[in-house]
Amino acid sequence: MKNYYSLLISDWNAVIKKILPNYSIYAPIKENDSLDYELIDLENSSNISYNLPKPTTPLKTFFLPIKENLTTKLKSENKRIIIGSPNCDIQGLNILDEIYLDKNYIDTAYKEKRDNTILISTACFNTQEHCHCMTYGIHPFPKKIADISLSKVDTRIHLEVLSEKGEKFITSIKDLATISESPESEIKDIELKQSKIENEIISKNTGLPDYKKTGKIVSKAKDEIWKKYSSTCVSCGACATICPTCTCFLLIDKPNFEKIRQLDACQYPGFERVAGGEDALGELPKKFKNRYFCKYVWKPQKFKSLACTGCGRCIEACIGKINKNEIFRELAN
Amino acid sequence: MSDKTNIYKPIKAKLLEVITESPTIKTFIMEPQEEFSFKTGEFIELTVDGIGEAPFTPSSSPLETKQIEVTVMKTGYVTEYLHNMKAGETLGIRGPFGRGYPVEKFYDKEVLILGGGCGFAPIRSLLYNLAAVSDKLRKVTLCYGSKTPDECIYRPYVDQLRETPKFEVLRTVDEPNESWTESVGVATVLLDKVKVDIKNSIAVCCGPPIMMKFGTSKLLEMGYPENDIYLSMEKNMSCGLGKCGHCMMGKYFVCKEGPVFTYDEIKDQPDIWS
Numbered sequence: 001m002k003n004y005y006s007l008l009i010s011d012w013n014a015v016i017k018k019i020l021p022n023y024s025i026y027a028p029i030k031e032n033d034s035l036d037y038e039l040i041d042l043e044n045s046s047n048i049s050y051n052l053p054k055p056t057t058p059l060k061t062f063f064l065p066i067k068e069n070l071t072t073k074l075k076s077e078n079k080r081i082i083i084g085s086p087n088c089d090i091q092g093l094n095i096l097d098e099i100y101l102d103k104n105y106i107d108t109a110y111k112e113k114r115d116n117t118i119l120i121s122t123a124c125f126n127t128q129e130h131c132h133c134m135t136y137g138i139h140p141f142p143k144k145i146a147d148i149s150l151s152k153v154d155t156r157i158h159l160e161v162l163s164e165k166g167e168k169f170i171t172s173i174k175d176l177a178t179i180s181e182s183p184e185s186e187i188k189d190i191e192l193k194q195s196k197i198e199n200e201i202i203s204k205n206t207g208l209p210d211y212k213k214t215g216k217i218v219s220k221a222k223d224e225i226w227k228k229y230s231s232t233c234v235s236c237g238a239c240a241t242i243c244p245t246c247t248c249f250l251l252i253d254k255p256n257f258e259k260i261r262q263l264d265a266c267q268y269p270g271f272e273r274v275a276g277g278e279d280a281l282g283e284l285p286k287k288f289k290n291r292y293f294c295k296y297v298w299k300p301q302k303f304k305s306l307a308c309t310g311c312g313r314c315i316e317a318c319i320g321k322i323n324k325n326e327i328f329r330e331l332a333n
Numbered sequence: 334m335s336d337k338t339n340i341y342k343p344i345k346a347k348l349l350e351v352i353t354e355s356p357t358i359k360t361f362i363m364e365p366q367e368e369f370s371f372k373t374g375e376f377i378e379l380t381v382d383g384i385g386e387a388p389f390t391p392s393s394s395p396l397e398t399k400q401i402e403v404t405v406m407k408t409g410y411v412t413e414y415l416h417n418m419k420a421g422e423t424l425g426i427r428g429p430f431g432r433g434y435p436v437e438k439f440y441d442k443e444v445l446i447l448g449g450g451c452g453f454a455p456i457r458s459l460l461y462n463l464a465a466v467s468d469k470l471r472k473v474t475l476c477y478g479s480k481t482p483d484e485c486i487y488r489p490y491v492d493q494l495r496e497t498p499k500f501e502v503l504r505t506v507d508e509p510n511e512s513w514t515e516s517v518g519v520a521t522v523l524l525d526k527v528k529v530d531i532k533n534s535i536a537v538c539c540g541p542p543i544m545m546k547f548g549t550s551k552l553l554e555m556g557y558p559e560n561d562i563y564l565s566m567e568k569n570m571s572c573g574l575g576k577c578g579h580c581m582m583g584k585y586f587v588c589k590e591g592p593v594f595t596y597d598e599i600k601d602q603p604d605i606w607s
Contacts, residue, residue, distance in 0.1 A: 275409030
């Protein structure tokens with residue numbers, strides 16, 4: 001039995017307005033060509049964009065802010081609801097969870113934010129030029145990790161429950177609107193849309209090696225490849241900043257033994273430099289290569305979760321116009 | 334131990350004494366203000382308040398739990414501040430982190446230790462530990478190299494070790510002065526002088542990357558199996574928790590899976606000597 005509920009969009013918008021005092025709600029709003037998360041208020045709550053890939057900001061930023069004090073207890077935040085994250089971002093949380101919720105060293109700052117957040121993900125009913133989630137076995141719609149999967153079809157919002165947290169949320173809004181179980185025909189309609197997008201993503205990425213092959217390909221690549229593709233890299237780190245799975249950080253000290261976490265990237269100068277001056281990533285091609293080895297060779301040996309979810313943001317963000325899929329296509333041949 | 338509820342929050346430690354070991358190396362004796370212990374070879378993150386944090390493997394005995402010592406070469410931003418600190422000031426400690434020396438595996442064996450420069454610091458902690466279990470060991474030989482006689486650290490401790498049964502110390506310097514009576518040359522020259530039953534021996538190597546590189550090749554040449562060479566690796570360990578990514582050495586987080594590795598564990602990883 002599928003756990004789908006449905007309500008009219010007007011009712012859903014009313015629900016959002018009613019629950020605003022209890023939650024900080026973030027959702028993507030399209031403005032001109034850009035789509036990004038906004039803090040939802042009474043005025044913009046009807047403008048949320050649904051089922052679109054993908055907000056400019058990766059979902060990780062909600063759990064690992066650019067900068068955060070790890071040693072002073074912040075006043076407890078409102079519970080959060082994040083609406084509209086595509087599945088590439090949702091699946092990116094898997095590796096973050098492995099790293100930050102490692103049972104030997106639980107990162108409480110991260111855990112509090114994870115526990116405090118309801119994830120209402122949306123299936124993608126569209127694709128963007130560089131979307132390639134299916135290449136790495138990730139579907140363009142959520143089934144796990146998110147709490148609810150939202151699909152907007154015609155005048156109705158359908159909410160598929162994916163977790164206990166999601167179930168509780170649905171129960172909590174049942175008195176606020178007329179919510180019914182989604183009819184089988186509409187569920188089928190959603191599934192059709194999903195499989196159409198799956199096929200679209202598969203067909204436009206034909207020939208792109210999957211995650212089982214990328215590790216071997218990267219391991220075998222000659223140094224000329226890294227030299228060639230890094231020739232336009234300016235070490236800006238945009239690829240890592242925008243990546244839903246890149247999580248490296250720097251600890252900065254402040255008086256009274258306070259520690260500030262600031263997101264860092266192996267693409268920035270001095271990332272691996274030690275006090276004596278040795279820097280294993282001192283040369284640009286080495287630095288560039290490091291990111292590929294990290295994602296496709298080393299992390300797969302350490303973690304169960306994928307270190308690249310095929311969102312394509314690194315390709316869009318690169319000012320040197322470096323396209324990682326071009327590298328993989330060249331290496332695969 | 335570090336605060337379990339916040340893995341980033343250091344515990345405070347009072348600086349009791351600062352010992353000048355050489356023109357560039359000092360030992361800092363600290364008293365942690367909360368319960369703290371470590372196993373030899375594990376490391377700590379030491380915070381100079383408001384300035385920064387850096388990883389050090391304690392140089393004191395792991396059996397001593399009231400005080401902890403680190404020996405630090407002035408070489409970067411944090412260590413420069415550290416070198417200006419005086420007894421009575423407060424430092425921060427997080428840890429202990431990582432995997433240290435598996436001392437139990439050394440039982441019934443000869444232990445050959447190759448050290449250079451400030452690499453003596455973790456080795457001294459290991460030596461304290463080995464001395465406490467010397468009835469279970471065959472022999473311990475320390476081969477230690479430094480640039481000049483002035484930079485030979487832990488002189489009183491070396492004298493004491495030379496009087497300890499089963500322990501032998503060989504030293505060398507690159508640039509001797511008139512009063513130097515021991516070997517001359519890089520640390521690895523000492524390996525030609527040791528008598529060791531390699532089949533019943535393990536080797537430990539800790540020092541600057543260049544010494545580790547040539548030391549390891551020499552030990553392999555001598556016939557040590559790759560899994561009997563223990564290396565204490567130096568990377569930019571920052572969080573100590575396998576999260577921040579700065580100390581990644583191929584598939585390993587040196588802070589978590591190291592800093593002590595056997596050579597066979599890391600030989601295929603990139604840039605192990607830089």
